[in-house]
Amino acid sequence: MTIEAVIAEVLRQIRPTEEERTFVKRLMGELKELAVETVEELGLDVKPHFVGSLAKDTYLAGDHDVDLFLAFPLETPLQELREKGLELGKVIARKLDSYEIAYAEHPYVRASYKGVSVDIVPCYDVNSWRDVRTAVDRSILHTRWVNENIKGKNDEVRLLKRFLKGINAYGSEIYVRGFSGYLAEILVIKYGSFLDVLKKADFMLRQKIIDPKNWLRREPEIAMRTVKREVELDRPLIVLDPVDPRRNVAANLSWERYGVFYFNAIKFLKEPSTKFFFPEKSRAGNYLDELRRKGTHLVTLIFGKQDLVDDLLLPQLERSARGFEKALEREGFRVFGWDYGYSGDKAFIMLEVDRAERPSVRIHPGPEFFTERGRDFYRKNERVWLRGKRLYAEKSVKENILDVISELLEKNQVSLGKNLREAVKDADFLVDYVPGDLEGEAYLFLSRKKEGLKG
Amino acid sequence: MTIEAVIAEVLRQIRPTEEERTFVKRLMGELKELAVETVEELGLDVKPHFVGSLAKDTYLAGDHDVDLFLAFPLETPLQELREKGLELGKVIARKLDSYEIAYAEHPYVRASYKGVSVDIVPCYDVNSWRDVRTAVDRSILHTRWVNENIKGKNDEVRLLKRFLKGINAYGSEIYVRGFSGYLAEILVIKYGSFLDVLKKADFMLRQKIIDPKNWLRREPEIAMRTVKREVELDRPLIVLDPVDPRRNVAANLSWERYGVFYFNAIKFLKEPSTKFFFPEKSRAGNYLDELRRKGTHLVTLIFGKQDLVDDLLLPQLERSARGFEKALEREGFRVFGWDYGYSGDKAFIMLEVDRAERPSVRIHPGPEFFTERGRDFYRKNERVWLRGKRLYAEKSVKENILDVISELLEKNQVSLGKNLREAVKDADFLVDYVPGDLEGEAYLFLSRKKEGLKG
Numbered sequence: 001m002t003i004e005a006v007i008a009e010v011l012r013q014i015r016p017t018e019e020e021r022t023f024v025k026r027l028m029g030e031l032k033e034l035a036v037e038t039v040e041e042l043g044l045d046v047k048p049h050f051v052g053s054l055a056k057d058t059y060l061a062g063d064h065d066v067d068l069f070l071a072f073p074l075e076t077p078l079q080e081l082r083e084k085g086l087e088l089g090k091v092i093a094r095k096l097d098s099y100e101i102a103y104a105e106h107p108y109v110r111a112s113y114k115g116v117s118v119d120i121v122p123c124y125d126v127n128s129w130r131d132v133r134t135a136v137d138r139s140i141l142h143t144r145w146v147n148e149n150i151k152g153k154n155d156e157v158r159l160l161k162r163f164l165k166g167i168n169a170y171g172s173e174i175y176v177r178g179f180s181g182y183l184a185e186i187l188v189i190k191y192g193s194f195l196d197v198l199k200k201a202d203f204m205l206r207q208k209i210i211d212p213k214n215w216l217r218r219e220p221e222i223a224m225r226t227v228k229r230e231v232e233l234d235r236p237l238i239v240l241d242p243v244d245p246r247r248n249v250a251a252n253l254s255w256e257r258y259g260v261f262y263f264n265a266i267k268f269l270k271e272p273s274t275k276f277f278f279p280e281k282s283r284a285g286n287y288l289d290e291l292r293r294k295g296t297h298l299v300t301l302i303f304g305k306q307d308l309v310d311d312l313l314l315p316q317l318e319r320s321a322r323g324f325e326k327a328l329e330r331e332g333f334r335v336f337g338w339d340y341g342y343s344g345d346k347a348f349i350m351l352e353v354d355r356a357e358r359p360s361v362r363i364h365p366g367p368e369f370f371t372e373r374g375r376d377f378y379r380k381n382e383r384v385w386l387r388g389k390r391l392y393a394e395k396s397v398k399e400n401i402l403d404v405i406s407e408l409l410e411k412n413q414v415s416l417g418k419n420l421r422e423a424v425k426d427a428d429f430l431v432d433y434v435p436g437d438l439e440g441e442a443y444l445f446l447s448r449k450k451e452g453l454k455g
Numbered sequence: 456m457t458i459e460a461v462i463a464e465v466l467r468q469i470r471p472t473e474e475e476r477t478f479v480k481r482l483m484g485e486l487k488e489l490a491v492e493t494v495e496e497l498g499l500d501v502k503p504h505f506v507g508s509l510a511k512d513t514y515l516a517g518d519h520d521v522d523l524f525l526a527f528p529l530e531t532p533l534q535e536l537r538e539k540g541l542e543l544g545k546v547i548a549r550k551l552d553s554y555e556i557a558y559a560e561h562p563y564v565r566a567s568y569k570g571v572s573v574d575i576v577p578c579y580d581v582n583s584w585r586d587v588r589t590a591v592d593r594s595i596l597h598t599r600w601v602n603e604n605i606k607g608k609n610d611e612v613r614l615l616k617r618f619l620k621g622i623n624a625y626g627s628e629i630y631v632r633g634f635s636g637y638l639a640e641i642l643v644i645k646y647g648s649f650l651d652v653l654k655k656a657d658f659m660l661r662q663k664i665i666d667p668k669n670w671l672r673r674e675p676e677i678a679m680r681t682v683k684r685e686v687e688l689d690r691p692l693i694v695l696d697p698v699d700p701r702r703n704v705a706a707n708l709s710w711e712r713y714g715v716f717y718f719n720a721i722k723f724l725k726e727p728s729t730k731f732f733f734p735e736k737s738r739a740g741n742y743l744d745e746l747r748r749k750g751t752h753l754v755t756l757i758f759g760k761q762d763l764v765d766d767l768l769l770p771q772l773e774r775s776a777r778g779f780e781k782a783l784e785r786e787g788f789r790v791f792g793w794d795y796g797y798s799g800d801k802a803f804i805m806l807e808v809d810r811a812e813r814p815s816v817r818i819h820p821g822p823e824f825f826t827e828r829g830r831d832f833y834r835k836n837e838r839v840w841l842r843g844k845r846l847y848a849e850k851s852v853k854e855n856i857l858d859v860i861s862e863l864l865e866k867n868q869v870s871l872g873k874n875l876r877e878a879v880k881d882a883d884f885l886v887d888y889v890p891g892d893l894e895g896e897a898y899l900f901l902s903r904k905k906e907g908l909k910g
Contacts, residue, residue: 205825236844259824259841263833295814295854332809334787336818354787354814359750363791369714370660378718383903386714389691394903399750448838448849 003195003272010277011155014162016061024054024064027114031068038092039070046088047071047125051139053181056146058157066118068092069139071125078133082106085122092120103309105135129244141243142182149189149212149242159194159277160184166277167264169257175314177254179261186212186239186249201265205258209238215245222246256451263453282449287442291432296336297356298442299401300434303427305347306419313347314340316417320424321349323415327408332358333401339445343437347423350438350445353401356431360399366391402429458650458727465732466610469617471516479509479519482569486523493547494525501543502526502580506594508636511601513612521573523547524594526580533588537561540577547575558764560590584699596698597637604644604667604697614649614732615639621732622719624712630769632709634716641667641694641704656720660713664693670700677701711906718908737904742897746887751791752811753897754856755889758882760802761874768802769795771872775879776804778870782863787813788856794900798892802878805893805900808856811886815854821846857884 035048052067053059089109093099099111164170172180215223317340381393490503507522508514544564548554554566619625627635670678772795836848
């Protein structure tokens, strides 16, 4: 299949049909009318704006989440904006099918209307980055900038987004750390097309700084401060936000996700295929065979997921997995890798380790022998010897990895996500065995198909 | 038992009896006569000198090795000294009971006479350190200096030597790295008595420099050069040789042997006992019980000892043991300790390790992904993933420690003593089992009774 044929086929699947466009336009029209009407009813000075991929016409077929932002005048006190914004959202939402309250920097309404999810979010009516007061205020500016600059490349953005989704590099959530939709739009606007962005995968990294709005010339001081800060944080890319020179649009992009994009871009250009956009599910294998093949061991912790949303749960699971890695390495186990996630109301952490048992003694390095501490160490330890000036002693330790983990948790020597501490302590621990619903996950993890670059 | 009673009891055992003294004196008289006579026969200009502990009257009861040095005039060429010295030694030795040729810096004669070993060693007749030309030339000066300064403290030296032997810190050979007899004599002369030397165990280390001849005032430049050199080499003690400011008498003393002296001195002063001088043999235990208790594994290599003398064999065995330690640690095994030695014509190296098997895969860290080498690494490896900017891959490795060792030896990845290389490659390898004659050694090693400070 030629690259053109692949692109044509993918576009056929991801470009919204005329029917879908009509549906979306009508839906937005209705929502706008409803919002204007409700604002008037309540006698408020609020402008409704659509933001996000629907407003920019960069949404993928079938992906219709609506973002309706309610812009309050800049002089509104923050507390008032929060209260009246939520109230207004609720009144609008009551006219739709159903709704619930969701939480980000401030609470907002997530409603459902004709099968589409509608986020109704209060914000300030900013005209410039200098006015920005809350995290969501830039969205209106982003939407405006994209619409002014996209020049009909909307399908190119769709291709890039679908490609990033297919290779698992899409989403700027903290637990993904991939490319955001806005970043994809900027890259297409900057380099001209989907293929051009892929061809620039190596170039971009070397260039490091992308500055479509020329902030480095317009606002050199502020822009340079941003660049310096982001260089120090060792980001793979620094994309100065066209609507705010203080912000790196790629701040959440990790080296790992960029690397995934990097190798897939090379591969796709060499051997184009629709598989990059629509990957087949990995064929499952047997995780016990993997363990036997590798001679490693799998420790799995399963515990209640504490009703946490992904934004909180997943980073805390990652933190906890890293905490176990560190603590176990200190105890002499080698951690080959970790994995985490949830299934139903149960969260899990998997650790692949080099052994399930260790010796029951450990060599404990002590101080130099001719010091007060050295003489103490000599007195306190039974089996003690010298290497050079340093004393060493033999120390009894727990052999089994589950006993070691229990002891580490008891002594609070594992750094855990703060909302998970209690749950982890009551976790079920399993060695070289997982319940049926985690067998597939265990296989993908152990076979490295999950984080692997070669799938 | 009081300290005085202990000392009296030890002296009773180590001080030569009148009978023994008479025997030794007569023996030396006869040897001297024989030497003078032979020198005249051969028409040589050579002065016989006795050196060593017999000549200094610091020998222990029953310990009668005679050192007869044959001093040639300074103007003798080295080659002539070697040849004529060996010839003269042989002619003298033929008049004794038996002899053989031994090798140090130059060859010498080791004879036997009336059950006593007699070393007949050619040297230069030096009067000052400025004349010293070969390693043995200082001996005559040492003997003279000790005899001029010992002032009747001969028994104190005997006590210190026996103490050092008892705690296994005596002997300056490279494979012991303890206190030499001459060092013991200097310490007694400097501090006044056996007990005073023990009481100064901590003080000496802090003082660091011992300079009985005041070289730092008499020859400041040369003496300071010696001090600087030895400080850089991080010696526990710097004892400027009373007969040569260029030499540290304690150059071969290791921190480990000093540490053994240090703790035993403290213990003896607190709880005096004859056991320090005459230790009981450690009660043997079962090495397999030790392995079970510790959960570790014992790898033993046994190979021919290549007819090497201790001075060559033992340092090379140590070097090889360290080589195995390094190589195995690189391969992911933890080496808890090593031991070496020989029994009959077989040398052995023992390695205590944390496991006999490792996983059959290893995580191989690669380069940063966005480099030429990174793209290569990606192409060449099957299972590859990212952590940060770095690529990692899974690599198959041998699981069993014996296979790992074989592979390391095949690839010359173990640093071995040069005369042992071939023998080690043909070694027998044993895991968790040793032949009967090594069972005791294995127990002492694994239980840490061998290098342990608490016996």
